[in-house]
Amino acid sequence: MYAIVEIGGHQYKVAEKDVLFVDKQNIEGDSLSFDRVLLVKDESGVKVGTPVVEGAEVSATLLDTVKSDKVLVFKKKRRKGYQKLNGHRQVMSQIQIEGITLGGKKKKAAPKKAEAKTEEAAPKAATSDLSSHTVAELKEMAKEQGITGYSSMKKAELIEALS
Helix, strand or coil: CEEEEEECCEEEEEECCCEEEEECCCCCCCEEEECCEEEEEECCEEEECCCCCCCCEEEEEEEEEEECCCEEEEEEECCCCEEEEEEECCEEEEEEEEEEECCCCCCCCCCCCCCCCCCCHHHHHHHHHHHCCCHHHHHHHHHHHCCCCHHHCCHHHHHHHHC
16 A cells, blocks of 8 residues: 655655655654645555545654755856855655555534525525526526517516516
């Protein structure tokens, strides 16, 4: 089983017991969890997120904080006597992947509101139903009901005439 996870703006392919070097993680304690899982492949198949896989999580342990190799930046302007050498060492965190879970958090469905139907609600439902139709459909309905002058009416006028 493996996953593609986004950590610090970078994407990594991880499996259990992998050791990676990622950008420095500022956390309390040694355990980390990443919920930006973009893809998971397991025995049942591949799950691709849009953009993330719902409920998937990668847990890891912080092993060490180290500096990466030195990157040298050399600047020179020819025939001007200008040259400059700079070096930089990025601080990295060494982490070990402990596990990949799929069935973590589930979205809760929004509670349904109980609406009492009154006499005022019925005409609003009819107008909202008419507003979902196109102008051509409304003109066809007006023609069937025998309304005159429907060809020059706008959508709002057609809805008012049909109500």
